[in-house]
Amino acid sequence: xxxxxxxxxxxxxxxxxxxxxxxxxxxxxxxxxxxxxxxxxxxxxxxxxxxxxxxxxxxxxxxxxxxxxxxxxxxxxxxxxxxxxxxxxxxxxxxxxxxxxxxxxxxxxxxxxxxxxxxxxxxxxxxxxxxxxxxxxxxxxxxxxxxxxxxxxxxxxxxxxxxxxxxxxxxxxxxxxxxxxxxxxxxxxxxxxxxxxxxxxxxxxxxxxxxxxxxxxxxxxxxxxxxxxxxxxxxxxxxxxxxxxxxxxxxxxxxxxxxxxxxxxxxxxxxxxxxxxxxxxxxxxxxxxxxxxxxxxxxxxxxxxxxxxxxxxxxxxxxxxxxxxxxxxxxxxxxxxxxxxxxxxxxxxxxxxxxxxxxxx
Amino acid sequence: xxxxxxxxxxxxxxxxxxxxxxxxxxxxxxxxxxxxxxxxxxxxxxxxxxxxxxxxxxxxxxxxxxxxxxxxxxxxxxxxxxxxxxxxxxxxxxxxxxxxxxxxxxxxxxxxxxxxxxxxxxxxxxxxxxxxxxxxxxxxxxxxxxxxxxxxxxxxxxxxxxxxxxxxxxxxxxxxxxxxxxxxxxxxxxxxxxxxxxxxxxxxxxxxxxxxxxxxxxxxxxxxxxxxxxxxxxxxxxxxxxxxxxxxxxxxxxxxxxxxxxxxxxxxxxxxxxxxxxxxxxxxxxxxxxxxxxxxxxxxxxxxxxxxxxxxxxxxxxxxxxxxxxxxxxxx
Numbered sequence: 001x002x003x004x005x006x007x008x009x010x011x012x013x014x015x016x017x018x019x020x021x022x023x024x025x026x027x028x029x030x031x032x033x034x035x036x037x038x039x040x041x042x043x044x045x046x047x048x049x050x051x052x053x054x055x056x057x058x059x060x061x062x063x064x065x066x067x068x069x070x071x072x073x074x075x076x077x078x079x080x081x082x083x084x085x086x087x088x089x090x091x092x093x094x095x096x097x098x099x100x101x102x103x104x105x106x107x108x109x110x111x112x113x114x115x116x117x118x119x120x121x122x123x124x125x126x127x128x129x130x131x132x133x134x135x136x137x138x139x140x141x142x143x144x145x146x147x148x149x150x151x152x153x154x155x156x157x158x159x160x161x162x163x164x165x166x167x168x169x170x171x172x173x174x175x176x177x178x179x180x181x182x183x184x185x186x187x188x189x190x191x192x193x194x195x196x197x198x199x200x201x202x203x204x205x206x207x208x209x210x211x212x213x214x215x216x217x218x219x220x221x222x223x224x225x226x227x228x229x230x231x232x233x234x235x236x237x238x239x240x241x242x243x244x245x246x247x248x249x250x251x252x253x254x255x256x257x258x259x260x261x262x263x264x265x266x267x268x269x270x271x272x273x274x275x276x277x278x279x280x281x282x283x284x285x286x287x288x289x290x291x292x293x294x295x296x297x298x299x300x301x302x303x304x305x306x307x308x309x310x311x312x313x314x315x316x317x318x319x320x321x322x323x324x325x326x327x328x329x330x331x332x333x334x335x336x337x338x339x340x341x342x343x344x345x346x347x348x349x350x351x352x353x354x355x356x357x358x359x360x361x
Numbered sequence: 362x363x364x365x366x367x368x369x370x371x372x373x374x375x376x377x378x379x380x381x382x383x384x385x386x387x388x389x390x391x392x393x394x395x396x397x398x399x400x401x402x403x404x405x406x407x408x409x410x411x412x413x414x415x416x417x418x419x420x421x422x423x424x425x426x427x428x429x430x431x432x433x434x435x436x437x438x439x440x441x442x443x444x445x446x447x448x449x450x451x452x453x454x455x456x457x458x459x460x461x462x463x464x465x466x467x468x469x470x471x472x473x474x475x476x477x478x479x480x481x482x483x484x485x486x487x488x489x490x491x492x493x494x495x496x497x498x499x500x501x502x503x504x505x506x507x508x509x510x511x512x513x514x515x516x517x518x519x520x521x522x523x524x525x526x527x528x529x530x531x532x533x534x535x536x537x538x539x540x541x542x543x544x545x546x547x548x549x550x551x552x553x554x555x556x557x558x559x560x561x562x563x564x565x566x567x568x569x570x571x572x573x574x575x576x577x578x579x580x581x582x583x584x585x586x587x588x589x590x591x592x593x594x595x596x597x598x599x600x601x602x603x604x605x606x607x608x609x610x611x612x613x614x615x616x617x618x619x620x621x622x623x624x625x626x627x628x629x630x631x632x633x634x635x636x637x638x639x640x641x642x643x644x645x646x647x648x649x650x651x652x653x654x655x656x657x658x659x660x661x662x663x664x665x666x667x668x669x670x671x672x673x674x675x676x677x678x679x680x681x682x683x684x685x686x687x688x689x690x691x692x693x
Contacts, residue, residue, distance in 0.1 A: 164672045
């Protein structure tokens with residue numbers, strides 16, 4: 001065991017002593033987003049082999065169409081949920097309640113719209129959307145309060161809302177599926193703006209905002225410091241409690257926007273099934289993107305790649321005609337392979353076999 | 362220096378309760394359970410029947426076994442999300458093999474071995490390739506559920522005579538009865554409690570959870586311990602699956618959905634820290650009792666719609682955790 005420890009330390013030193021920039025290819029491979037991006041490209045190329053016109057994007061009636069656009073559009077909700085999840089995970093927490101929040105957001109919006117006299121009224125829809133997002137922010141505040149102020153372990157604190165939230169969503173819809181017929185609401189998921197699908201624009205805008213706020217201000221660094229060591233950060237004068245609450249609120253609002261998209265896609269709200277298991281996909285996306293679940297380090301770009309990777313995987317399963325019974329198996333295999341190639345220990349094992357990587361002990 | 366002076370200085374705040382700090386979370390849970398039970402007895406006629414308590418064990422024997430495995434994993438600071446899926450897979454495999462005429466004496470070990478093997482695989486992945494436990498076991502969960510659907514998308518019934526006999530057997534003690542599953546679960550709890558408290562392996566589990574680096578520098582076998590706890594969790598899931606197949610007399614890919622969260626909740630409610638290194642198996646038993654008690658109270662209430670049930674479970678959980686938190690904080 002001590003030998004393994006020493007070896008690992010040695011590898012770390014060796015890594016840092018290697019001249020940087022002299023070998024572009026090796027640096028590229030060592031970049032922490034290399035493997036997820038490579039996997040994403042591999043999946044896309046694999047799709048091309050099965051569907052010749054996979055990369056084709058055409059402009060029809062001033063709207064962009066194509067398989068790649070579909071992946072972006074269908075991946076937008078997951079990307080948003082994963083985006084919020086990244087912030088929470090950066091603080092060393094986790095949010096299991098996002099799936100329930102997705103359901104609640106769609107439920108409240110649809111319930112409000114269904115009571116409008118004119119479901120096509122833009123103003124009424126905006127009010128409904130604003131109410132839904134406000135409720136989601138409140139739910140995030142609740143999670144943040146439990147974790148940051150009461151001090152409950154995040155997985156349990158958010159488990160409460162995960163269980164109760166589904167009930168709340170069904171309570172709002174009265175236990176039924178609410179159908180709405182509202183063109184402005186439908187536009188959230190199916191509309192186009194300047195030829196680009198609206199959900200893609202919304203997702204891109206939110207990603208840009210979060211990336212700017214976290215990386216162009218101290219906010220991201222403060223989040224990482226709270227995730228690294230909450231106690232030390234507080235002693236250093238950082239208001240970790242407030243930061244934790246902000247992270248959970250942001251996560252819930254992102255999930256709320258995703259919930260609007262999900263329910264808008266089908267113009268209905270289903271308290272039971274909307275956003276089911278999206279929390280697992282979101283956490284997976286975040287981790288594939290190189291963010292540690294232990295907190296203290298996060299990558300927005302990684303999360304975007306991770307979310308796209310998962311959605312591409314889902315699409316691939318359909319396009320290459322894998323029977324629905326074994327889709328989960330396929331997913332498991334891909335996740336395992338991806339985790340293994342990403343694991344430094346796995347790569348080290350292979351590198352050691354090669355003579356170039358020998359260490360003079 | 363005399364012997365008396367070498368003793369630690371007395372705490373400045375006089376202790377009203379001769380309670381050691383480390384037993385506080387478990388004690389708090391026990392007190393709150395008693396309160397909850399008392400509430401049930403006062404509010405609902407027939408609640409005080411001892412059989413009600415035994416029924417909680419009967420209905421949750423499989424959860425108890427799975428939560429025992431989860432306790433080992435969480436004590437090392439890990440987490441196992443695959444348990445529900447492995448339980449479902451076990452019911453599925455058991456049902457499939459019995460349907461094909463395999464004898465029960467072969468099916469039982471096969472089921473347990475399968476669970477342990479899946480756990481071992483995840484443990485190897487976590488230790489040797491440093492994949493985060495959450496992700497490795499999530500992959501295990503996808504794999505096990507995927508295998509379920511690959512076997513069959515519909516439910517397979519079990520009509521093996523041995524299985525039916527075990528499922529229907531009632532062990533009468535006085536005026537009350539328990540099932541064989543409860544007996545199995547209690548034996549598992551006792552063995553696990555002994556292992557954790559009195560064996561080298563048990564101390565290793567706590568040490569690894571407390572601080573893996575220190576444990577490694579002390580010369581403890583961190584890797585072996587870590588792999589072992591996931592194998593134990595897999596084995597417990599396999600056994601839990603067998604117990605569930607007694608309870609349901611069927612195998613189905615949708616069985617035990619969300620059970621991983623129940624198991625994690627039970628362990629955490631029992632006072633075990635998710636960061637590892639601190640907690641007791643007794644706490645896990647109490648945690649399972651809390652979840653069972655909540656279900657029972659809701660059943661006794663009877664007039665709740667399915668969504669109010671979910672909201673109430675969440676509320677109960679919330680009240681319980683906050684009270685527990687308040688109790689342990691004040692006496693610190």
